[in-house]
Amino acid sequence: MQSMLSINHLTVAVNGKEILRDFSLTINPGEVHAIMGPNGTGKSTLAATLAGREEYEVVSGEILYKGRNLLEMEADERAREGIFLAFQYPVEIPGVSTTNFMKAAVNAKRKHQGLEPLDAREFLKLMNEKAQLVDIKREFLSRSINEGFSGGEKKRNEIFQMAMLEPSLCILDETDSGLDIDALRIVANGVNRLRSPERSFLVITHYQRLLNYIIPDYVHVLFDGRIAKSGGKELALKLEAEGYDWVKEELVAD
Amino acid sequence: MENIATQFKSLANSFSKESLALRKEALASFQKLGIPTTRHEEWKYTNIKARLRQEFSLLPAESRVNKAVKNYIASLPPYTYRLTFLNGVFHPELSIIPDLKGVTVCSLREAAAHTGGIVEKHFGRLVDYSQEHFAALNTAFVTDGAFIHIHKNVAVNEPIYLQYFFTATDEYAFVQTRNLVVLEEGASLSLAEDFRNASNIDVQYNHVAEMYVGNNARLDVVELQLEVSNAIGIHTLESKVNRNGRLSAATITFSSPNTGTGQSLIRNNLTARLTGEGAHAEFAGLYFGKENALIDNHVLIDHIAPNCTSNQLYKGVLSDEATGVFNGKIFVKPGAQKTNAYQSSKALLLSKGASVNSKPQLEIFADDVKCSHGAAIGQLDENALFYLMTRGVSRHEATQILTYAFAHEVVEHIQTKPIRQFLCDKLRDELHLNF
Numbered sequence: 145m146q147s148m149l150s151i152n153h154l155t156v157a158v159n160g161k162e163i164l165r166d167f168s169l170t171i172n173p174g175e176v177h178a179i180m181g182p183n184g185t186g187k188s189t190l191a192a193t194l195a196g197r198e199e200y201e202v203v204s205g206e207i208l209y210k211g212r213n214l215l216e217m218e219a220d221e222r223a224r225e226g227i228f229l230a231f232q233y234p235v236e237i238p239g240v241s242t243t244n245f246m247k248a249a250v251n252a253k254r255k256h257q258g259l260e261p262l263d264a265r266e267f268l269k270l271m272n273e274k275a276q277l278v279d280i281k282r283e284f285l286s287r288s289i290n291e292g293f294s295g296g297e298k299k300r301n302e303i304f305q306m307a308m309l310e311p312s313l314c315i316l317d318e319t320d321s322g323l324d325i326d327a328l329r330i331v332a333n334g335v336n337r338l339r340s341p342e343r344s345f346l347v348i349t350h351y352q353r354l355l356n357y358i359i360p361d362y363v364h365v366l367f368d369g370r371i372a373k374s375g376g377k378e379l380a381l382k383l384e385a386e387g388y389d390w391v392k393e394e395l396v397a398d
Numbered sequence: 399m400e401n402i403a404t405q406f407k408s409l410a411n412s413f414s415k416e417s418l419a420l421r422k423e424a425l426a427s428f429q430k431l432g433i434p435t436t437r438h439e440e441w442k443y444t445n446i447k448a449r450l451r452q453e454f455s456l457l458p459a460e461s462r463v464n465k466a467v468k469n470y471i472a473s474l475p476p477y478t479y480r481l482t483f484l485n486g487v488f489h490p491e492l493s494i495i496p497d498l499k500g501v502t503v504c505s506l507r508e509a510a511a512h513t514g515g516i517v518e519k520h521f522g523r524l525v526d527y528s529q530e531h532f533a534a535l536n537t538a539f540v541t542d543g544a545f546i547h548i549h550k551n552v553a554v555n556e557p558i559y560l561q562y563f564f565t566a567t568d569e570y571a572f573v574q575t576r577n578l579v580v581l582e583e584g585a586s587l588s589l590a591e592d593f594r595n596a597s598n599i600d601v602q603y604n605h606v607a608e609m610y611v612g613n614n615a616r617l618d619v620v621e622l623q624l625e626v627s628n629a630i631g632i633h634t635l636e637s638k639v640n641r642n643g644r645l646s647a648a649t650i651t652f653s654s655p656n657t658g659t660g661q662s663l664i665r666n667n668l669t670a671r672l673t674g675e676g677a678h679a680e681f682a683g684l685y686f687g688k689e690n691a692l693i694d695n696h697v698l699i700d701h702i703a704p705n706c707t708s709n710q711l712y713k714g715v716l717s718d719e720a721t722g723v724f725n726g727k728i729f730v731k732p733g734a735q736k737t738n739a740y741q742s743s744k745a746l747l748l749s750k751g752a753s754v755n756s757k758p759q760l761e762i763f764a765d766d767v768k769c770s771h772g773a774a775i776g777q778l779d780e781n782a783l784f785y786l787m788t789r790g791v792s793r794h795e796a797t798q799i800l801t802y803a804f805a806h807e808v809v810e811h812i813q814t815k816p817i818r819q820f821l822c823d824k825l826r827d828e829l830h831l832n833f
Contacts (some may be wrong), residue, residue: 152490223790235785239803244833248799249789251832256790261832288803305789 154205163189164367174341181366191317224256226312230302237289274307276333296327297314303334320354332357352384424537447652454572461487466596480559509545524636533817536606543576548585557588564601577607581615592622609642641674654716672706683712684808687720694723701734714745716752741771798829
């Protein structure tokens with residue numbers, strides 16, 4: 145089986161400072177991987193690098209996505225090839241509705257796949273279907289992208305967009321930050337309904353809380369730019385109970 | 399300027415007797431003022447002398463309807479009322495004149511002959527032809543234009559569309575066009591002035607509008623300058639807003655890819671004088687400059703009476719080697735206490751060669767006022783671009799989407815629904831967006 149994502153010995157620098165160092169990770173189709181770790185250890189750097197943010201300089205190593213060299217693709221091409229990043233801080237864009245934005249995005253992807261653009265009726269049908277998934281109202285989608293949205297609304301909008309674009313690899317960057325428990329449940333339900341044997345998830349989170357709802361297959365602890373420990377979902381519980389210090393101690397003992 | 403005097407003489411027979419004295423004054427003034435140079439403070443960034451063909455002809459150009467005119471009229475939304483001018487000459491057969499009680503709409507020439515003293519009372523009374531080069535030239539030479547008079551408490555519910563086509567084949571023609579709009583107390587009207595080059599040469603025109611907004615009257619104006627390519631156009635709007643009157647004016651300027659000599663230039667001189675307590679003026683502008691177009695908006699809001707409010711919102715999108723100029727003035731005269739005036743000017747520069755000169759100018763001679771302004775010149779937000787791209791939209795399309803978002807705010811400001819809708823569509827077309 146070909147892996148969905150294979151990151152090998154990746155070192156990434158921002159403004160000349162190495163954030164990820166010799167980082168490796170493989171994700172197979174259908175798997176849900178959680179990346180946990182204290183602040184400032186490189187979690188969001190990993191997300192941004194995968195999505196193709198230019199300020200993140202890959203110093204060495206490789207990233208293969210479905211066997212292809214991901215680093216040769218621009219952010220938009222990665223997206224059309226099926227990578228989706230749900231932002232920690234979704235951007236507000238006054239003057240463009242989520243509906244219009246999604247129309248442009250869905251049709252850009254279809255064009256890339258050699259398909260005809262959706263007509264108004266087909267698009268509406270798709271949108272209604274996906275809006276139900278995250279319990280989003282139609283009025284909400286005709287408003288400017290994220291403008292004046294609460295934290296929960298912004299994250300729901302991210303998951304809605306994810307559903308619309310039907311990606312192969314979903315990266316959730318601290319999607320739980322700023323969410324109350326109801327919003328968290330709605331967002332997690334949306335994600336769970338998108339799980340499938342062909343779709344993989346990389347869930348980046350500081351807290352274990354989200355992983356009560358999105359049950360991961362693997363949990364990795366990121367420390368100082370590389371994976372310090374990996375395990376199953378029980379690792380998240382241990383981290384919740386005991387904090388990150390023991391990981392650090394183990395690392396020092398090594 | 400000898401040539402000017404000769405041209406005036408040859409036209410003098412076609413001017414109404416009543417206007418002759420005024421025209422002669424305006425002519426003398428223009429002969430003194432001449433064409434402004436960049437040494438002139440108001441023309442510092444706009445070298446009109448370099449772009450305007452100096453040996454211009456002010457004699458009315460021929461005004462045959464051509465295919466471009468027909469096609470354009472056919473493509474328009476079905477506006478109920480319209481007056482159509484070709485090279486400044488009124489074409490009743492292309493016009494739909496409202497037949498409403500308390501509403502007089504006709505050509506200026508006709509109005510001068512039939513409406514008693516009203517034209518004489520208002521024509522040339524707002525523009526300062528002793529100072530304004532092009533207002534002087536226009537006042538001296540203009541032969542026709544539109545006249546609109548709305549009587550007391552009459553509301554015109556459908557917009558009136560004033561179309562100015564330029565079909566000249568003589569590239570030295572300098573076409574003079576003119577509008578006179580008088581709204582009596584409590585009247586309301588929505589108006590569009592539309593300028594279009596329907597020839598295949600670079601046209602030159604000089605438009606002047608005088609608009610009177612009476613007590614409690616309401617006037618919404620949209621200036622459509624949608625094909626700036628191949629044009630040198632000067633627009634002057636002088637308006638006076640009386641007690642509790644309200645004027646909103648939006649100027650939309652698009653330059654299409656140039657096919658001519660690339661000397662296109664649009665200059666807008668827009669003035670509102672708030673002469674009655676509680677008057678309000680709202681000026682909005684959106685301009686798109688491409689290639690080496692120059693688009694210049696000079697706006698002046700003159701707060702004369704107390705308790706008046708005004709608002710300016712200007713946005714420009716400049717690419718290639720295009721230049722934008724914004725000069726927004728707010729004058730608060732002594733006695734204009736409790737003035738509340740705001741101005742905002744923003745420009746997006748989409749290429750290295752594009753530039754904008756933005757100059758706010760506040761002159762305040764009263765002590766109890768609220769005046770503020772904001773100006774921003776910049777590029778698109780990289781964060782927003784990245785966000786759009788992570789959804790699969792190319793950098794190019796993301797740029798178009800964000801430009802749309804930036805520009806849309808001004809279009810949203812337009813009160814007249816069919817015109818707002820028309821411009822929304824136009825904006826999407828211009829940016830090749832399919833949503």
